[in-house]
Amino acid sequence: MSSRRALLVVLLFLASTSAASAQLLAAKDGPIVYGHHHLFVSNVDAHKKFWVDTLGGTSLTLSSGVQAVKFPNVFLLFRLQAPSAGTKGTTVDHIGFSVPDVRKVVEKLRAGGYRIATREEAIDPRSITDDVAVSSGGSSIVFVFGPDEVKVELVEVKSQTTPIALHHVHFFVPQNTEMQAWYAKVFGAAPRAGGGQFVSASLPGVTLNFSPSSQPVAATTGRAIDHIGFEVRNLEAFTKKLEADGIPIKVSYRQVPKTDMFIAFISDPWGTQIELSEGLAALP
Numbered sequence: 001m002s003s004r005r006a007l008l009v010v011l012l013f014l015a016s017t018s019a020a021s022a023q024l025l026a027a028k029d030g031p032i033v034y035g036h037h038h039l040f041v042s043n044v045d046a047h048k049k050f051w052v053d054t055l056g057g058t059s060l061t062l063s064s065g066v067q068a069v070k071f072p073n074v075f076l077l078f079r080l081q082a083p084s085a086g087t088k089g090t091t092v093d094h095i096g097f098s099v100p101d102v103r104k105v106v107e108k109l110r111a112g113g114y115r116i117a118t119r120e121e122a123i124d125p126r127s128i129t130d131d132v133a134v135s136s137g138g139s140s141i142v143f144v145f146g147p148d149e150v151k152v153e154l155v156e157v158k159s160q161t162t163p164i165a166l167h168h169v170h171f172f173v174p175q176n177t178e179m180q181a182w183y184a185k186v187f188g189a190a191p192r193a194g195g196g197q198f199v200s201a202s203l204p205g206v207t208l209n210f211s212p213s214s215q216p217v218a219a220t221t222g223r224a225i226d227h228i229g230f231e232v233r234n235l236e237a238f239t240k241k242l243e244a245d246g247i248p249i250k251v252s253y254r255q256v257p258k259t260d261m262f263i264a265f266i267s268d269p270w271g272t273q274i275e276l277s278e279g280l281a282a283l284p
Helices: 003-016 019-023 025-029 044-054 102-112 176-187 235-244
Strands: 032-041 058-061 067-071 074-080 092-099 126-129 132-135 140-145 151-156 165-173 190-192 199-203 206-212 225-232 251-255 262-267 273-278
Touching (some): 032 044, 032 199, 044 058, 044 067, 044 074, 092 102, 092 206, 092 225, 102 132, 102 140, 102 151, 165 176, 176 206, 235 251, 235 273
Parallel strands (some): 032 074, 092 151, 165 206, 225 273
Antiparallel strands (some): 032 225, 092 165, 132 140, 190 199, 199 206, 251 262, 262 273
């Protein structure tokens, strides 16, 4: 998708967003937080059935007609356009949400007829019973493929008081430690050694996981998750710093018409398309 076309989609979304921005709860905790996943979808109703009816997100019909779903600390924005393929095999292999009882969610997934793929996707060593993988440390996870082959991981956090919330974004690239270092340098994500087969870095409200891939991976553009988004304070100054550091700005810093929103677009060195926004968390 061209930069101009991507910009048009974002403008339609931001110009018509309402109080939903209150869902970016972590925005108060840092100058940069995660903001949204932007999905290309072949059928909006099918995605609503998955994200809203099954996983418990809140559906939004924006004044422009754009369809979206909100969860604590993240929005999902839908563009009605069949993706070229699913998320697996791209730099953004899957997205993760936390739930207080993963087995209850498994029951809903089965009732909806979704493909649970824990046995194929869970990283060893884990014991898998009834489609739930449990690590030696006791954490329980499930992998499922939603519409358009969007890969989702559900992580059980028993102490969580909300039914579901953003948990992580999981990148797969051959140079995973270099990718971790890039996100730490560019976005200020705090790097962690991680465990097992991946390293990670954290921002308020989200963990960024980085796994090594033995095979080349595709860029996100045009796939089921076309791009990811970060909310940034003082975005104009931030984009100037990016340029000074040699990071090209694909869509230059600009104000969204008739709003107090500002946006820009970049890509990471591995082909992940990234939208930067300012004002999403402050809309009334």
